[in-house]
Every structure is written in C-alpha cells, then in structure tokens.
Amino acid sequence: xxxxxxxxxxxxxxxxxxxxxxxxxxxxxLKRAISDRVKSDKIADVDAAxxxxxxxxxxxxxxxxxxxxxxERQYVLPGNESFSAGDRIGKPDxxxxxxxxxxxxxxxxxxxxxxxxxxxxxxDLFFEDLELPDMVKLNLxxxxxYKLHRVGFTTLGTPSNINVGRxxxxxxxxxxxxxxxxxxxxxxxxxxxAALEAEPDLSAVQRRRLAALRIELEALERRRKRIAxxxxxxxxxxxxxxxxxxxxxxVMFCLMDVSASMGEREKDLAKRFFVLLHLFLxxxxxxxxxxxxxxxxxxxEVDEETFFFSKxxxxxxxxxxxxxxxxxxxxxxxxxxxxxxxxxxxxxxxATGDSERCAKxxxxxxxxxxxxxxxxxxxxERESEIFGSTDNGTALWRAYRIVDGAISNFQMTRIARPAxxxxxxxxxFARHKAVQPGR
Amino acid sequence: xxxxxxxxxxxxxxxxxxxSRAYEAIEEIAVGEMGLDVYPNQIEIISSEQMxxxxxxxxMPLMYQHWSFGKRFAAESHLYRKGHRGLAYELVINSNxxxxxxxxxxxMPMQALVTAHAAFGHNHFFKNNYLFRQWTDAGAILGYMDxxxxxxxxxxxxxGIAAVEEILDSAHALMDQGVFxxxxxxxxxxxxxxxxxxERLEYEEQVYSDLWRTLPATTGSADxxxxxxxxxxxxxxxxxxxxxxxxxxxxxxxxxxxWQREILRIVRVIAQYFYPQGQTKVMNEGCATFVHYTIxxxxxxQGRMSEGAMLELLASHANVVxxxxxxxPRFSGLNPYAxxxxxxxxxxxxxxxxxxxxxxxFPTIAGNGDWMGTLIDAxxxxxxxxxxxxxLSPALIRKFRLFxxxxxxxxxxxxxxSIHDERGYSAVRAALARNYDPGANRPDIQVVxxxxxxxxRLRLQHLVKNGILLEEKQRDATLAHIRRLWGYGLSLKGIxxxxxxxxxxxxxxxxxx
Numbered sequence: 017x018x019x020x021x022x023x024x025x026x027x028x029x030x031x032x033x034x035x036x037x038x039x040x041x042x043x044x045x046l047k048r049a050i051s052d053r054v055k056s057d058k059i060a061d062v063d064a065a066x067x068x069x070x071x072x073x074x075x076x077x078x079x080x081x082x083x084x085x086x087x088e089r090q091y092v093l094p095g096n097e098s099f100s101a102g103d104r105i106g107k108p109d110x111x112x113x114x115x116x117x118x119x120x121x122x123x124x125x126x127x128x129x130x131x132x133x134x135x136x137x138x139x140d141l142f143f144e145d146l147e148l149p150d151m152v153k154l155n156l157x158x159x160x161x162y163k164l165h166r167v168g169f170t171t172l173g174t175p176s177n178i179n180v181g182r183x184x185x186x187x188x189x190x191x192x193x194x195x196x197x198x199x200x201x202x203x204x205x206x207x208x209x210a211a212l213e214a215e216p217d218l219s220a221v222q223r224r225r226l227a228a229l230r231i232e233l234e235a236l237e238r239r240r241k242r243i244a245x246x247x248x249x250x251x252x253x254x255x256x257x258x259x260x261x262x263x264x265x266x267v268m269f270c271l272m273d274v275s276a277s278m279g280e281r282e283k284d285l286a287k288r289f290f291v292l293l294h295l296f297l298x299x300x301x302x303x304x305x306x307x308x309x310x311x312x313x314x315x316x317e318v319d320e321e322t323f324f325f326s327k328x329x330x331x332x333x334x335x336x337x338x339x340x341x342x343x344x345x346x347x348x349x350x351x352x353x354x355x356x357x358x359x360x361x362x363x364x365x366x367a368t369g370d371s372e373r374c375a376k377x378x379x380x381x382x383x384x385x386x387x388x389x390x391x392x393x394x395x396x397e398r399e400s401e402i403f404g405s406t407d408n409g410t411a412l413w414r415a416y417r418i419v420d421g422a423i424s425n426f427q428m429t430r431i432a433r434p435a436x437x438x439x440x441x442x443x444x445f446a447r448h449k450a451v452q453p454g455r
Numbered sequence: 456x457x458x459x460x461x462x463x464x465x466x467x468x469x470x471x472x473x474x475s476r477a478y479e480a481i482e483e484i485a486v487g488e489m490g491l492d493v494y495p496n497q498i499e500i501i502s503s504e505q506m507x508x509x510x511x512x513x514x515m516p517l518m519y520q521h522w523s524f525g526k527r528f529a530a531e532s533h534l535y536r537k538g539h540r541g542l543a544y545e546l547v548i549n550s551n552x553x554x555x556x557x558x559x560x561x562x563m564p565m566q567a568l569v570t571a572h573a574a575f576g577h578n579h580f581f582k583n584n585y586l587f588r589q590w591t592d593a594g595a596i597l598g599y600m601d602x603x604x605x606x607x608x609x610x611x612x613x614x615g616i617a618a619v620e621e622i623l624d625s626a627h628a629l630m631d632q633g634v635f636x637x638x639x640x641x642x643x644x645x646x647x648x649x650x651x652x653x654e655r656l657e658y659e660e661q662v663y664s665d666l667w668r669t670l671p672a673t674t675g676s677a678d679x680x681x682x683x684x685x686x687x688x689x690x691x692x693x694x695x696x697x698x699x700x701x702x703x704x705x706x707x708x709x710x711x712x713x714w715q716r717e718i719l720r721i722v723r724v725i726a727q728y729f730y731p732q733g734q735t736k737v738m739n740e741g742c743a744t745f746v747h748y749t750i751x752x753x754x755x756x757q758g759r760m761s762e763g764a765m766l767e768l769l770a771s772h773a774n775v776v777x778x779x780x781x782x783x784p785r786f787s788g789l790n791p792y793a794x795x796x797x798x799x800x801x802x803x804x805x806x807x808x809x810x811x812x813x814x815x816x817f818p819t820i821a822g823n824g825d826w827m828g829t830l831i832d833a834x835x836x837x838x839x840x841x842x843x844x845x846x847l848s849p850a851l852i853r854k855f856r857l858f859x860x861x862x863x864x865x866x867x868x869x870x871x872x873s874i875h876d877e878r879g880y881s882a883v884r885a886a887l888a889r890n891y892d893p894g895a896n897r898p899d900i901q902v903v904x905x906x907x908x909x910x911x912r913l914r915l916q917h918l919v920k921n922g923i924l925l926e927e928k929q930r931d932a933t934l935a936h937i938r939r940l941w942g943y944g945l946s947l948k949g950i951x952x953x954x955x956x957x958x959x960x961x962x963x964x965x966x967x968x
Contacts, residue, residue, distance in 0.1 A: 018478055018496040018574065019552065020471055023505060024559055031508050031528045037620070038525030075526050078628050078932035080898045080917075080925055087923030089862045092887040094789060095780020096858040096874055103871040105860075131529050 039137065042075050046133070050141040054291060055284060058320050142291075164256040173253025186250035196243040197236040205233050266297050266387075267305045267349045271337045271360040274310045274328050278363055282394045283324060286361035289392050289437050293359050307344060313367070315340035332365045334412060335373045338382055351385045358382070359390045364410030371415035378419050383426060391416055391428040392437070463759045467562035467767075474498070477567040478574070484753050485575040485746065489827055493578040494553040494593065498570065501556045506542050507532050509556065513729070514546055516554060517600040519607035519721075521623050547573040549581040549732075551593040564764035565771065571750040576743025583835045584738070586731035596728060603721045610714050622715050625936035626701060626722035632900055633701030633723040634730045689906060696901040696916070699723070700937065703902045709911065710942030719940070733893050734838040741795015742834050748772060748796070778855065794855075798842070801851050802830055812849060839891035847887065849880045859886045864922075898925055900947070913937070913945035920952045924959070934963045 039046065099105075133141075169182055191198075212218065212226045270290050272278070278286075297304050308323035309315055312330030315337040341358065349356060366374070383389060393413055409430075420428050431437055463480055464473040478498070485491045501509070511528035512518035534540040544565055546556040555573040557566055581587050611619045626633070690696070697703045704711070705719040732739070751768050754760045778793035779785040802820070805813045806829050809821035820829050833842060858874040859882055872886070873879030889895055899918040905911065915937075917925065930947070938945055946962035 018475070018498050020474060021497065021499040022471075023499045023501045023556075026505065030505070031511055031525060033520045034511070034522060034525030034528060036525070037520060037522035037616070038529065041522040041526075075522070076932065077523055077624075078929045078936065079631055080900060080933050081929050082896070082898055082923045083926040084864070086864050087919075088864070088921045089923070090872070090886045090889065091860040091862060091869075092789070092857050092883060092890060093781035093860060094778055094855040094857055095782065095786075096856040097780070097782075099858055099871045099874060101871055101873050101876070101879060104868040105871070106868050107866075132533060 038075065042131075043141075046131075047141050050133075050138060054142065054288065139295075163259060165259045166254055167257045168255045169252040170255040171252065173255070177253040177256075179252045179254050182252040183246065183250050186252065187246045190247065190250060191243065191245070194243050195239075196245075197240055202233075202236050202240065205229055205236060209233060265303045265305070265353065266355040266357060267307060268294060268297055269307045269309060269341050269344075269356070269358040270323065271309050271311070271341065271358065271362075272323065273312070273332055273334065273337075273362040273365065274323075274326075275312045275332045275365065276327075276329060277332075277365055278394075282361075282363055285394050285431055285434065285437070286392070287324060288434055289361060289390075289431070290359055292437060293357065293390065297357060305349075307341075309337050309340050309344075311337035311340070317344060331367055333367045333370050334362065335370050335377055338374060338377045342377070342382055342385070345385050356386045357388045358386050359392070361392050361394060362412065363395070364393045364412050366410070366412045368411070371411040374412065375415040375419050378416075378426070379422060383419070383423050386425070388425045389427070391426075393428070393430045395430050395432050397432045461758050462761055463567070463754070464563045464764070465761065467564065467764075469561070469563035469566050473563055474566060474570075477563070478570055480754060480757075480759055481567065481571050481575065481750055484750050485571065485579075488753070489746070489749065490831065491575055491579040491746065492582060493575055494551045494582050496574045496578065497552040497554045498574060499554060499556050500559050502559050503535070503542055506546065506556065506558055507535060509546050510542075513725075514548065515600055515725075516548060517597065517604050519604045519623075520611075521627070522620065523627060545569040545573045547577045547581075548596075549577075549587060549591060549593055549728075550596050551582075553578040553581065553593075554597075562767065564760070564767050567754070567760070567764075568747050568751060568768050568771065572743045572747035575750070576746035577739060579746065580735070580739050580742045580834055583831075584731070584735060584838075585836055586735060586838055590731050591728050599724065603725070606717065606721065610718065614714065619718065621939070622718045623722070625939050626719050628933045628936040629701050629704075629940075630722060630726045631897060633699060633719075633726040635699050635702070635727065636730075636894055686904065686906075690904060693905065693907075695905070696903045698899070698901045700900065700902060700915075701726070704937070704940045707905070707907070708941050709907070711940065731838075734840070734891075737791040737795040737798075737839045737891060738834065738837060738842050739795075740792045741797075741799050742830075744772075744776060744792050744796040745799040745830070780856070797851055797854065798846055799830055799833075801848055802826065802833065802846055804850075805848065810850070816848060817846075840888045843891060844884060844888035847884045849875075852880055852883055857883050857887065859883045895920065898923075899952075911943040913941050913943065915945060915947040917947055917949045918952045919949050919958055922951070924949065931961070931963070934961070938963045 169179060209226065209229050212222060212229070215222065218226065268290075272283075272286055294304065294306065306320070308318050308320055310318055310323055310328070311332075311334065312328050313333040313336065314330070317340065318326075337360070345351065345356060378389070393410070413428075413430075416426075416428050420426050429436065463477045478496075486493070507528060509516065510531050511524045513524075518524065531540075535542060542558065544558055544561055548554040548556075553574065555570070555578075557569055561569065581593060587593070607619060607623075693703075693707060701719050701723040705716045705723065708716075711719070751760065751765070751772075755762075755765045776790070776793040776796050778790045803826040805817055805821050806823050806826035809817070814821045823829065833846065837845065852875045856875055859872040859879065860869050861872045862869045873882040875883065899920065901916055901918070902913065903916045904914040934945065934947060944962065946960060948960045949958040950956070951958055
C-alpha cells in the first residue's frame with residue numbers, strides 16, 4: 017500500500033525567494049526597461065503589470081558549451097523519404113544544422129525572454145529614482161479603500177450581528193408550519209381547567225371534560241417543549257461585505273510649455289512628474305480623466321502622443337494655457353462634480369508682462385476651481401546650484417511666488433533631477449494624512 | 456453488471472479511494488505478473504503551480520535558493536500561461552521511498568496511467584539499473600538535499616546572500632565539469648605500494664647498463680629531466696590529470712574558506728546525482744512507457760477498465776510516443792519515449808516472433824520466449840549508448856527510416872553517410888549509439904598541471920574531439936568563474952584529440968592576484 021499525500025494545501029509561492037533573487041540580479045536591466053516604458057507609455061499605463069524582456073546578458077549562466085560553428089558532427093534522424101547514401105544536402109544560409117533537426121547539438125534559443133512584473137514590482141522600480149519616503153510608496157500602491165456594507169443575511173455570524181426581525185419571522189413561520197401551540201391556545205386550556213377545578217362539585221360531564229382537558233394540556237405542553245420557540249435554524253445574522261469605497265471623479269490637467277527651449281530631458285522630467293501625480297490621484301479616485309494642454313504662444317488641448325512627442329515652434333505665452341484650462345473646466349468639468357488637479361511644467365520662459373497676468377488669473381480664477389495646482393520649473397543641474405531655493409529666478413517664478421504665499425493648495429518647485437520631484441507632493445500627502453487619521 | 460463491478464473506476468473524477476484501488480490493481484500486475492522490483496512508493500498530489508516549482512528547481516522537492524531557479528520559474532510559467540507548453544502529468548524522484556508527484560488536474564484514467572508509468576516503470580528502473588545503483592544513493596538523497604538547503608540558508612545568514620550567490624554562480628557554471636565519469640581508482644594498500652617499489656627496482660636493475668655512465672653528462676638535459684621528474688611527482692601528488700574541476704577546486708584551491716568548499720561539494724553531489732539520468736533518458740522513458748502500456752492493456756483485458764478510459768489512455772499514449780520526421784515542423788530531435796518504447800516492443804517481438812533477420816542479428820535472444828526476462832536484464836545492465844548498440848534492430852531502423860547525416864561545419868552541405876539499407880544498418884546504429892554517449896559529446900576539460908609551490912598557475916586542457924571547439928564568449932565567462940574559485944592565474948589549452956596539435960590557448964590572469 018503506497019503512501020498517498022495531498023500536497024495541494026502546502027503553502028504556495030515556494031519559489032518567491034528565488035524570484036526576488038532573480039529580480040535583484042537583473043535589477044539594472046529591468047530598471048532600464050521600466051524607464052524606457054515611462055518614456056514611451058501612456059501616463060495612465062505606467063503602473064500596469066508589465067512584460068519586460070530580460071536580455072540574456074543580465075541573467076546569463078555560462079558554462080563550457082560546444083560551439084556550433086566548428087567541427088564535425090554526426091546526426092541520426094528519422095523520417096528519411098528520399099535520400100540514399102552519399103547524397104548531399106545544402107545547408108540553410110545561417111550555417112546551422114539541417115531542416116529543423118539539430119539533433120543533440122540543439123542551440124539555446126532563449127536570447128531574450130519575457131519576464132512579467134507585477135504592478136508592485138513595476139512601481140518599486142519606478143519609485144527608486146524618485147526617492148519617495150516609504151510611507152508614500154505604500155499609500156500609492158494601495159489602490160482601493162474598502163468599507164463594510166450590509167448585504168443580505170447569513171446563517172453564520174457573531175451574536176452582535178443577529179438580525180432579530182428576520183430571526184423572529186423565520187421562527188414564526190416554522191412555528192405555524194409545525195403547529196406549535198400558541199400561547200393563547202395554551203392559556204385557554206389552562207383557564208378552563210382552573211375554572212372547572214374552582215367549581216365545588218362537578219357533574220359527570222364536567223368531570224369527563226376536565227380529564228380530557230388535562231390530557232390535552234399535557235399534549236400541548238409536550239408539543240411546546242419539542243418545538244422550540246426560537247430554533248438555531250431560525251437565526252439570521254446581518255451579512256457584511258467589503259466594498260471598495262465609491263470615489264468621486266477627478267480630472268488632471270497637464271500643462272506644458274512645448275516651445276523649442278523644452279528639450280528631451282525637460283520633457284522626460286515633466287513626464288515623470290505627471291506620472292507621479294497620476295498615480296497619486298489614481299489611488300484616491302476611481303475615475304480620472306487626463307487633459308493635456310500644451311502651449312507656445314497659443315494653447316491647445318491635444319492627445320498624449322502629441323503632447324509629449326510632437327514639436328511646435330513659436331513664442332511662449334503661459335497665460336494662454338491657463339485660459340484654455342479655465343475654458344475646458346467651465347465647459348466640461350464643473351467643479352462641484354469633479355476634483356480638479358492641475359500640473360504645469362515649464363522652463364520658466366514667458367513673454368514679457370505675461371507672468372503677472374498668469375499670477376492674477378491663477379489667484380482670482382483658476383485656483384478657485386482647483387483642488388491642487390502644482391508648478392514645476394525644470395532647470396539645469398548647474399542652475400539649480402545657483403538658484404537654490406531663493407526667490408530669484410525667471411519672471412514667471414517670481415510672479416508665482418506671490419500666488420504660492422497666498423494660496424495653500426498651490427505648490428511650486430524647481431526640479432533638475434528626478435529626485436527633486438517628490439517635494440512637490442509633500443504638502444498634498446500631509447493633508448491627505450490628516451484626512452485619514454484611522455490608518 | 457458483473458463486468459461493471461470489476462471496474463476500478465467509472466468516472467473521470469478521481470478521489471483517494473479510487474487512486475488506491477487502481478494502485479493495488481496496478482501493483483498486482485507490475486510486481487506479481489511482470490516481476491518488477493520497486494522501492495516503496497510515496498504518491499503525492501500537487502497543483503500546477505507546485506509542478507512549475509518543481510520544474511524550476513530541477514525536479515527536486517527540496518532545493519536551496521538561487522536566482523537561476525527564479526529565472527527558470529519565470530520562463531516556464533510564462534510559457535505555461537501563454538499556452539505554449541503544457542505541464543508534465545507526473546514527476547518522479549529517484550529516492551527511497553520513491554516519490555511520485557501526480558498533477559491534480561489529471562483525470563482518473565490518467566492517474567492510473569501515470570501511476571503505472573512513474574511509480575512502477577521509472578521506479579523499477581531507478582532501483583535496478585546499474586548506473587543508478589553505482590552512482591546514486593536513493594536512500595540518502597532527500598536527507599542530503601535537506602541538509603544542503605539548510606546549510607546554504609545558514610551560509611546566507613552568516614556571510615550574506617551576495618557572497619553565497621557568487622560561489623553558487625561559479626559552481627553552477629562548472630556543474631557539467633563537476634562529475635566523476637569513471638570510478639576513482641581504488642586507493643593502493645601499503646602492501647601493494649611496496650610491491651610496486653620492488654617491481655620498479657627490479658626493472659631498473661634489468662635495464663641497467665654500465666655504458667651509460669661513461670657518457671659525458673650534459674648539464675642542460677639533466678635540468679630538464681629533473682624538472683620533468685618534479686612535474687611528474689607534483690602531478691601524482693595532486694592526482695592529476697583531474698576531470699572533475701569542481702572536485703579539484705574544492706580540494707586544492709588555496710583561497711576558499713571551508714563553507715565555500717562545502718557549497719562546491721553540494722553542487723558537485725547534485726550534479727553527480729543527475730549524472731545517470733542524462734545517460735539513460737531513452738531507456739528510462741522507454742522502460743516507463745513500456746510498463747504503463749503493458750499494464751493498462753492488461754487491466755483492460757481483465758475487464759477492470761472501461762473502453763472509454765482505455766481510449767483516452769491510448770490517445771494520450773499515442774501522443775507521448777509520437778515521432779515526427781526530420782522535416783516536420785514539429786520535429787525536435789528523436790523522441791526518447793518513442794525510441795525507447797519502440798525498441799522495447801521490438802525486443803518483445805524478437806523474443807516471441809523472430810524473423811530470420813532477427814535470428815542473424817540477435818542470435819542470443821531471438822525466439823527465447825522470455826521477453827520479460829530479456830527486458831529486465833536489458834534495463835538492469837545497459838545505458839542508452841550500449842542499449843542502442845546492442846538492441847537496435849534493422850526492422851526498427853526501417854520503421855523509423857533512420858539515416859545518418861554527417862555535418863562538417865566548414866562545408867556548405869551535409870552528407871548522408873548511410874540509410875536504412877543492408878550496408879547502412881550497422882553504421883546507423885553505431886552513429887546513433889555514439890550520439891547517446893555523453894562522454895563523447897561533452898567537452899573534455901581537465902586539470903593537467905599546477906605548481907602549488909611556484910606560480911600556482913592552473914593549467915587546463917581541452918581535448919578537442921572532431922574539431923568541435925567551445926563557444927568563445929561562454930568559455931571566457933566560465934574561465935572567469937574558475938578564476939574566481941581558484942584565485943590565481945589559469946590557462947586553457949585546446950589540444951586536438953586525433954593529432955595532438957595545439958588548436959588554441961587562452962589564459963585569464965589579467966586581473967592580477
């Protein structure tokens with residue numbers, strides 16, 4: 017008799033440790049792949065689970081292997097239809113073996129293999145450069161907040177969740193169905209017996225009646241004992257189910273200066289900034305729409321592709337973008353229904369005199385509509401040392417400083433490196449923590 | 456009704472009751488009628504994810520952790536999820552008790568088939584084949600793997616994951632060179648040593664000629680002779696040449712710490728454990744397939760299996776032993792199941808109904824009437840190479856339409872050397888057998904010399920057979936791994952096996968000390 021063992025219930029993910037070791041091994045390759053993705057993918061897709069091709073060099077396992085390009089080999093193959101000894105068969109151009117059959121010398125065909133990363137793993141890699149505090153990472157990764165909702169009834173539960181009405185209704189139905197003597201019936205018989213017993217002398221009819229009543233009472237009592245008033249089968253509990261919290265809608269405006277001064281590096285940084293904002297919003301809102309507005313000396317709403325990749329020449333008038341945003345908000349996203357977030361990326365260039373106009377627009381109109389407005393000025397690493405965090409800077413920067421002082425949900429910063437992006441969000445997260453003290 | 460009552464199972468759903476009923480019926484046939492000799496069985500039911508797990512850790516139930524297993528798991532599960540590749544129905548481990556994994560998705564008829572296949576076919580082969588008996592210790596392997604896993608985990612704790620990973624990486628690169636292919640010569644006993652010394656003296660006395668003394672001594676040649684003698688002495692002390700590089704590094708590397716040596720040893724032991732499996736693929740699978748085929752037919756004849764179940768199993772069996780021709784897009788080499796099974800069926804035929812051709816080719820077994828005895832003997836005493844060389848019959852060569860193709864890398868064509876005709880049978884058979892000889896196909900790399908008291912340079916020699924060189928990138932990367940374990944300079948010399956000419960030489964000491 018063999019020993020049968022059911023292993024299906026053994027803990028899963030036995031190879032998780034191996035997977036983590038492998039991820040660490042090919043870390044650099046994966047990171048390059050992910051940052052390529054961030055450049056080429058849509059903002060909303062960055063945190064999806066990704067199939068990442070892992071080049072062989074990252075995870076190579078060398079060994080002494082015979083090279084296919086040298087020497088003499090003998091194969092024995094099946095299925096000869098037409099050859100006779102001495103025939104010569106031309107080789108395909110690759111110089112490899114013949115037909116599909118390489119016999120024992122079969123080469124390893126897995127140059128790149130696709131490695132699927134989970135959402136968490138993608139985000140870990142994405143966050144690495146941004147130097148986010150761990151708390152924030154956790155907040156971003158956790159997408160859904162659950163709340164318990166009443167849904168129906170269940171036969172199992174804790175006493176505190178008993179649904180009395182439903183339980184009693186079941187009990188009542190069962191009592192009727194099984195003919196449990198009601199209290200009134202029982203009372204009537206006892207009353208009659210008491211009345212008869214109270215009589216000083218009983219006629220023969222009455223005496224017979226009393227005997228019959230006593231028997232009936234006994235039967236009733238037995239029946240009441242056997243059929244419980246509330247039986248365990250009647251008991252119902254309220255059932256709760258975790259349901260994701262219905263979130264309001266949010267719209268995110270991405271504003272960017274696309275004039276010639278915004279190069280590849282500037283756009284990449286801006287994109288990372290937009291991605292991070294989107295990730296954050298995604299955590300809080302079920303549905304997010306993204307509106308892309310690019311501007312030179314005039315602003316236009318465009319799709320993502322055009323936003324990041326196509327070039328346009330012209331001057332720079334920032335206020336046009338704000339005007340355009342205001343128009344779109346009033347037109348499509350009424351601020352009582354939508355949470356409006358805006359992020360503006362620019363290198364700080366602006367037409368003379370326009371910066372003040374921007375500040376005024378922001379303070380008096382746009383900020384009244386927005387939940388949050390972030391302005392990032394993308395500067396050179398060299399410049400960042402000069403400017404530091406002083407008030408000095410471009411006209412746009414100086415104008416926005418005034419807005420920054422006056423309005424609390426306005427954020428501005430200069431970024432030169434990916435690591436600079438996070439501070440822009442710090443205030444937002446701080447506020448968020450206050451909203452949810454329960455965590 | 457009477458017939459139905461005898462059925463082992465009726466539906467395709469399985470449960471543990473039907474599993475053990477089927478097991479007993481199979482055991483009755485396998486042990487009682489066929490005379491198989493097996494380790495006690497332990498049958499475990501696993502899910503597909505656990506099967507993938509087992510795949511990635513080279514089929515061992517216990518394995519230490521290493522990134523390469525994670526890589527394999529990712530690749531396998533990707534193929535599986537995309538539907539490019541199915542999973543095996545079973546996995547069997549050469550241990551005592553013999554552990555067989557059955558997939559939970561299998562239908563009941565399939566469970567019966569794989570029980571016969573693995574728990575009796577493979578099990579019998581593991582227990583009786585001479586290679587397994589000689590090279591593996593089925594009783595100890597699980598205990599050893601448990602030790603290995605814990606030991607490596609402990610090393611990771613103490614020395615850091617990165618340090619352990621480095622050693623494992625290097626050891627894995629040399630896994631193929633970490634196997635003893637031949638028994639080590641037995642240690643000479645002191646009695647034999649003195650006997651040797653006496654013989655040597657006698658020989659010297661016999662060839663002594665006083666004339667030599669009168670020749671003027673040339674100092675140079677004396678030095679050379681002295682150097683040669685020293686080298687010989689040195690090699691003898693280190694048991695050189697040595698083909699097992701991992702063993703050599705474990706024993707003689709000057710820079711390794713004890714725990715690092717132990718890790719090399721673990722990798723080496725595992726490589727050695729799998730050494731027989733590589734040499735008996737055709738026989739092992741053939742044996743298991745033949746056993747399951749015989750058993751399910753017998754069960755059907757006994758009326759213990761329904762026609763529906765039988766049809767399902769025959770379809771599955773036909774898939775397993777399917778052999779597409781070389782020009783078929785599905786072709787990926789000779790299918791060991793198909794070849795092994797066909798050869799064993801052929802042996803049965805030769806024993807029972809030989810043709811005159813068989814009588815010429817197999818005078819010892821043709822018509823002996825004892826097919827089971829003949830097979831059991833073959834399973835016990837052969838490996839793929841010798842089995843094919845011994846038993847591949849002309850009839851089978853014709854059936855598979857085998858042909859022998861000779862491929863010289865520098866030519867623009869391949870030449871058909873022989874086909875399935877009277878002149879070709881022997882050549883085809885010999886060529887096929889050679890292809891299954893891992894010794895002939897594995898790069899032969901040995902440690903030939905090292906001067907531990909001098910420059911400590913490790914000299915490796917690659918005996919190049921048939922002009923087949925090594926892939927250069929891989930070779931250099933592997934040499935870097937050897938260097939890491941050895942710690943001093945090293946060089947690899949390629950010597951042509953036929954002519955003795957030097958084909959290439961490369962060294963790795965640029966990194967300094």
